[in-house]
Amino acid sequence: MSGHSQAAPAPGRHPWRQWLGDYAFLAPFLALFFAFTLLPLAYGMGMSLFRWESLSPLPPEFSGLANYREAVGDAYFRSALRATLWFTVLSLPLTLLVALGLALALAALRRRSGLYRALIYLPTLVNVAVAGILWRWLYSTELGLFNRVLRGLGLGEIGWLTDATWAMPSIVLMTLWWQVGAPTIVLLAALYQIPGDYYEAARIDGAGAWSRFRHITLPLLRPVLLFAVVMNLIGSFQVFGQTYLLTPDGGPGRTTLTLVQYIYEVSFENFRLGYGAAMSALLFVIIAVAVLFQLRVLRHES
C-alpha cells in the first residue's frame, strides 16, 4: 500500500507519461462508476428536493424539503416502514439461526455433507418470479397444498396471504426457504476453518458440547456472523420481489407493502419521481443507521 510499491517510471520518460498510461487502465471502470453510481446518487439527492412529476405538464419545480415533509406525514409511508421493519425483525434472526443450525449439523457430518449442502442451496438458484409462482400456489386458500393438508387433518384453513396476521409471516417463511442456502455455506466455511485441536484441547479439559460451542465456536465465528447479519439486514430492508409477487396489491390492509414496493408504486405507477427519490434517500439513511447500530452492538459484545 505504501509509496515505494509504485512501479518505477521507465528511464528517460516523464512520470506523467507513465501516469497517463496507468490512468488508461482505470478509465473504463471510472467512466461507468461515475455515470451509473455517483451520478445517480447525486441526481437522486437533487431530485428529492424537487416537485418532479413526469406525467404533469409542468416542469420540475424546486420545493425544498417538501417531499421529506410529505413522507413524514404520509400514513402509507409509515405503514410501509412498519411492514419493512416487521419483515426484517422476523426474517433476519430466523434465517441466521436456521443457517447456523444447518451449518453446525453439516460440519458434524463425516459423509454426505456435500449432498445435503447442495440440496439446501438448490432453492437459491430459482429466480424470484418462479419462487413467487410456486409459493402463491402453496399458500392459495382454496387450491393451496398447505390448506389441503390442514383440511385433511380437520383443522380448518388459514388465509396464508389474505389474513393480516399471517401474510407477513408467510412471506418470511418463503424467504427462509429461498434464501437460507447462502448464509449456511458462508457459516459452514467459517466452521471448517476452526482448527480441530481447539476442540480436542477443550475436550481433554472436560468441556461439554455446549461450553465448547459457547467458548470456542461462537467467538471464532463472530466476524463471519457479523458479516452475515449486515448482509441480511441490507437485503431485508430492500425486500421487494417476494412481497410484490406474492401480494401485488400490498396484502390485506397493505400489511405486506414494503418500502421499496411503495417507492416503486409512487415512482413508476404514479410517476411522482421526486417523492420516490426522497423516500429512497430516507431508506438509505435508515439502512446506514441500522448497519452502524448493528456493528456497534455486535462489536461491543465481544
Add this chain to the structure above:
Amino acid sequence: MKPDGKHNPLWPEIWLILSGLAAVAPLLLLVVTAFKPEAEVLNFEAVLPREWTWSNFVRILGTPEEIPMGRWFFNSVFIASATTLVVLAVSSLAAYALVRLRPPGSGVVLGVLVATMMIPGQVLLVPLYLILNQIGWIDTPMALIFPGAAGAFGTFLLSQFFRAIPRELEEAAVIDGCGRLSIFIHIVLPLARPALATLAIFTFMGTWNDFSGPLVLLDSIRNYTLPVGIALFQSSYASEYGLTFAASVLSTIPVLVVFLVFQRHIIQSVAMTGIK
C-alpha cells in the same frame, strides 16, 4: 473441524434430511404439477399426475408470438453474459491499476469505492431510470449491462486478490522489458483465475435473477428477461397453473445445469464472500 470416523452422528443427519426434504419438496411438486392436465391441478387427488401430459410445455414452446419464452431466454443469456464480460474487463484493469500501478489519486478512488459499496441498488433506481431515459437506453439491454458493471464490488474484490499475488513475478517481467499491459495479460490475469471465476459466477447469477432492474428499465414484452417475463406471464394466465408451472420449470433448467456442472466452484465462491 471435520471429525474422523465413518458414521454420521444421528441428530445432525436427521435434521439435515428433514431440511433437505423441505428445500427440495416444493421444487419437485412444481415439476410434477407441470405435467398434470389442468383439470387435475384444480381437482387435486394425488401428488403425482394420474395422466402425464406434455401439453403445458407444448403450448408454451409452440406459441412464441403469444408467449415469447425463447426470446426472454435469449435476452437473459445475452444480458447476463455481456454484463459478466464487461465487469471482468473493466474491474480487472481498474483493480490492477489501483493496487499495483498506483498513479496519484489511487488511495482516494479506493476510499470512494469502499464508501459506496454499502449503497443499496434500489436506492439508485429512480435517478438511474431518468439518466438512462435521457440517453435513450430505456428498453434496451444496455440499460442493464452498463449500470450492472458500474458497482464498486467487482473492483474491490479483485483489488484484494491482486494484492496477494507475489510482486517478484512482475518485477522479473519488468527486468525482461515487458510493459504494463503485457504483464497484466500474461502474468497477473492467469494467476487471478480463481478470483475472476468467483466474480464471474456472482455477476452472472445476480444479473440472471435480477428482478427490479429489468422490471423498471425495460418496457416492451419482447425485451423482457426471464424473471420479469415469467412474472408477467403469471399475472396474465393466473388461473392456468399447469401452464405457469411449465414455464417456471423451463426457465429453471438452464440455471440447474450450470449449477450441476460448476457446483464445487459456485459453493466455494459463496463461501469466499464471507471469509474475505
